[in-house]
Amino acid sequence: MRNPWMQTGNYRTSYRQDTTIFATYSEQLSLIVLLLSLLFLPMFLSRPQMFVVDLILVYALAVVGLNITTGYAGLISIGHAAFVGVGAYTAALLAPALPFWLTVPLGGLAAAIAGGIVGIPSLRIKHLYLAIATLAFQLIFEWGVGHSTLLQQGGAIAMPRVVFAGYKVGYKNHYYFWYYVTLVVLIVLAFAFRNLLRTKYGRALVAVRDNDRAADAMGMHPGLTKIFAFALGAFYAGVAGGLYAYLSRAVVIEDYMLNVSIELLAMSIVGGLGSMVGSFLGPAFLVLLDLNMEDFANWLKALGMSLPGVDIASAMRPLTFGLVIVLFLVFEPRGLANWWRLVRNYFKNWPFKY
Amino acid sequence: MSYFVQLLVSGLVVGSIYALAALGFVLIYKASRVINFAQGEFIAVGAFVVYALSVYLGMNIWLALVISLLLTAVLGFFVERVFLRPLVGQPIISVIMVTIGLASLLEGAIHLTPFGGGNFSFPSFLPQKGIEFAGISVSYPQVLAVFFTLIFLAVFAWFFQRSTLGIAMRAVADDQMAAMSLGVSVEKVFALAWAAAGITAAAAGFIVGTVSGINLGGLVSIGLRVFPVVILGGLDSIPGAVIGGIAIGILENLATGYLDPLVPGGGTGGVFPFVVLLLVLWFKPYGLFGTEEIERV
Numbered sequence: 064m065r066n067p068w069m070q071t072g073n074y075r076t077s078y079r080q081d082t083t084i085f086a087t088y089s090e091q092l093s094l095i096v097l098l099l100s101l102l103f104l105p106m107f108l109s110r111p112q113m114f115v116v117d118l119i120l121v122y123a124l125a126v127v128g129l130n131i132t133t134g135y136a137g138l139i140s141i142g143h144a145a146f147v148g149v150g151a152y153t154a155a156l157l158a159p160a161l162p163f164w165l166t167v168p169l170g171g172l173a174a175a176i177a178g179g180i181v182g183i184p185s186l187r188i189k190h191l192y193l194a195i196a197t198l199a200f201q202l203i204f205e206w207g208v209g210h211s212t213l214l215q216q217g218g219a220i221a222m223p224r225v226v227f228a229g230y231k232v233g234y235k236n237h238y239y240f241w242y243y244v245t246l247v248v249l250i251v252l253a254f255a256f257r258n259l260l261r262t263k264y265g266r267a268l269v270a271v272r273d274n275d276r277a278a279d280a281m282g283m284h285p286g287l288t289k290i291f292a293f294a295l296g297a298f299y300a301g302v303a304g305g306l307y308a309y310l311s312r313a314v315v316i317e318d319y320m321l322n323v324s325i326e327l328l329a330m331s332i333v334g335g336l337g338s339m340v341g342s343f344l345g346p347a348f349l350v351l352l353d354l355n356m357e358d359f360a361n362w363l364k365a366l367g368m369s370l371p372g373v374d375i376a377s378a379m380r381p382l383t384f385g386l387v388i389v390l391f392l393v394f395e396p397r398g399l400a401n402w403w404r405l406v407r408n409y410f411k412n413w414p415f416k417y
Numbered sequence: 418m419s420y421f422v423q424l425l426v427s428g429l430v431v432g433s434i435y436a437l438a439a440l441g442f443v444l445i446y447k448a449s450r451v452i453n454f455a456q457g458e459f460i461a462v463g464a465f466v467v468y469a470l471s472v473y474l475g476m477n478i479w480l481a482l483v484i485s486l487l488l489t490a491v492l493g494f495f496v497e498r499v500f501l502r503p504l505v506g507q508p509i510i511s512v513i514m515v516t517i518g519l520a521s522l523l524e525g526a527i528h529l530t531p532f533g534g535g536n537f538s539f540p541s542f543l544p545q546k547g548i549e550f551a552g553i554s555v556s557y558p559q560v561l562a563v564f565f566t567l568i569f570l571a572v573f574a575w576f577f578q579r580s581t582l583g584i585a586m587r588a589v590a591d592d593q594m595a596a597m598s599l600g601v602s603v604e605k606v607f608a609l610a611w612a613a614a615g616i617t618a619a620a621a622g623f624i625v626g627t628v629s630g631i632n633l634g635g636l637v638s639i640g641l642r643v644f645p646v647v648i649l650g651g652l653d654s655i656p657g658a659v660i661g662g663i664a665i666g667i668l669e670n671l672a673t674g675y676l677d678p679l680v681p682g683g684g685t686g687g688v689f690p691f692v693v694l695l696l697v698l699w700f701k702p703y704g705l706f707g708t709e710e711i712e713r714v
Contacts, residue, residue, distance in 0.1 A: 096466055187698075191452050192648070192702055194509075196694075202691045203692065243601070312550050336510065374533060375529075377533060378529045382526065386518070386522060389500060393500070
């Protein structure tokens with residue numbers, strides 16, 4: 064292995080090399096190029112486009128969290144939007160008193176505590192039963208918010224505009240400001256998790272997913288690991304919730320309901336469960352698909368292709384959403400991340416076939 | 418006292434709807450270990466088909482019901498073939514998600530028909546006046562609901578105890594490998610379970626339609642209420658589905674009757690079953706009649 068830039072395959076010879084985050088220099092370089100281009104991306108986008116990009120980033124953060132719980136630790140969570148909601152509501156309640164760089168992490172912390180509590184049944188039950196327990200948590204959360212006067216019974220709670228380092232974020236630069244904030248948070252948290260995966264705690268997650276009895280016999284603590292997985296995934300979700308609250312400038316229960324939980328699950332599956340790249344590709348794919356479907360439905364309506372009493376737009380969304388999930392599960396269960404892997408390997412091994 | 422009995426009666430009616438819906442759910446789980454998140458949409462399809470046939474085409478409501486039962490059976494059969502068959506042996510999360518995707522697809526398809534929004538009610542075919550008994554009033558649709566559930570239970574009980582196919586289904590639920598080696602077609606059993614689930618869903622939808630009006634949101638939410646029912650009764654127990662269904666229906670009505678005045682905003686009936694669900698999961702995860710899973714490394 065003389066020239067690390069020209070590496071065409073996997074030449075790692077020691078365990079230490081195998082646990083590095085980056086396999087090759089070119090991987091490092093391509094990541095730096097990607098981050099730089101993300102830094103300059105806002106220069107080329109208009110305000111509405113910026114909002115879409117922000118949305119994708121926030122969803123990506125939540126999906127990274129879901130991937131920790133469901134993808135890496137194998138605990139199916141149908142209540143992830145509720146964790147996002149816990150973060151958002153915490154941020155909303157604290158926002159009048161504290162600056163955003165405190166409310167957002169505190170939202171994450173509140174969500175982590177909620178996640179730990181929801182994770183307690185996982186000491187005893189697993190798989191399907193656990194999935195149903197998280198579903199129950201989601202519905203109880205919705206009901207709880209809907210009946211609490213403190214939280215406006217699920218109605219809109221306005222979020223204040225923020226002032227950062229003496230600089231007031233107004234209408235014009237709102238989406239740009241939150242783009243950079245979300246980007247930084249996402250990069251930091253994604254790296255943190257990537258690093259965690261190399262430690263014994265991270266590997267314990269995967270071991271418990273693959274076989275918790277065997278992990279127990281090897282000296283890991285499956286119960287604590289599961290609760291840790293729930294709390295960590297919920298922390299990411301809570302931070303995403305806080306950011307989403309500031310971004311959309313209001314907290315409404317509709318953004319944290321069961322259908323959002325399902326959407327997050329769909330994003331992680333379309334992206335590829337248990338893969339970091341997938342956590343970014345999935346949200347991007349589904350958010351863009353959703354927007355295009357709205358346009359498509361409006362276009363169909365303009366063509367006069369609608370029956371009386373039928374709302375094409377409300378039919379199109381669940382139809383395409385369901386179709387995407389089903390098609391991915393049947394034809395590409397490993398998700399978009401697998402396509403990414405194939406493309407990358409092609410270039411990595413070029414000019415050889417494999 | 419009569420208030421309490423009145424709540425019990427309406428709970429029993431709601432409970433029999435849940436019991437029917439849960440029956441289909443349990444049949445699928447028992448045969449193929451698949452959790453069906455699309456049960457609510459199946460119920461909606463069944464109810465709307467009856468409505469469309471009886472109102473738009475002016476059919477006799479009983480004929481419409483029979484056609485609806487057949488159609489949902491075919492739908493269940495088709496769903497198993499197209500969506501579930503390719504996923505045999507995939508992780509649980511994939512199987513759960515495919516039924517969620519299916520639910521979304523069916524909902525979208527219903528939105529393409531005029532049934533996407535608004536309330537609909539069946540043409541009334543039963544006497545308007547109910548039965549009065551010691552201060553408790555019971556309407557004919559309510560009687561019909563309970564009666565209908567009993568018929569279905571009897572049919573299913575006969576089917577599982579006596580018919581060859583039913584015994585084959587029990588064999589597959591018991592041990593797939595052994596059943597296969599004895600010549601039972603496991604694929605046929607899976608398809609049959611889905612078809613049977615479609616039938617029970619349509620029956621549940623029909624009862625909802627006779628007892629109250631139907632709308633998409635309400636019918637779909639029954640699909641969610643099935644979860645407390647099956648967890649309480651045990652995921653793989655048919656008597657559990659029935660007893661759990663009736664228990665949850667009664668609990669829900671009692672909660673609405675006695676807790677709602679205490680809680681600002683009310684709506685405790687909707688959330689109470691899920692609190693029960695969590696409690697059951699904590700203290701008796703496999704429910705009243707479910708088989709405990711024993712795992713080996």
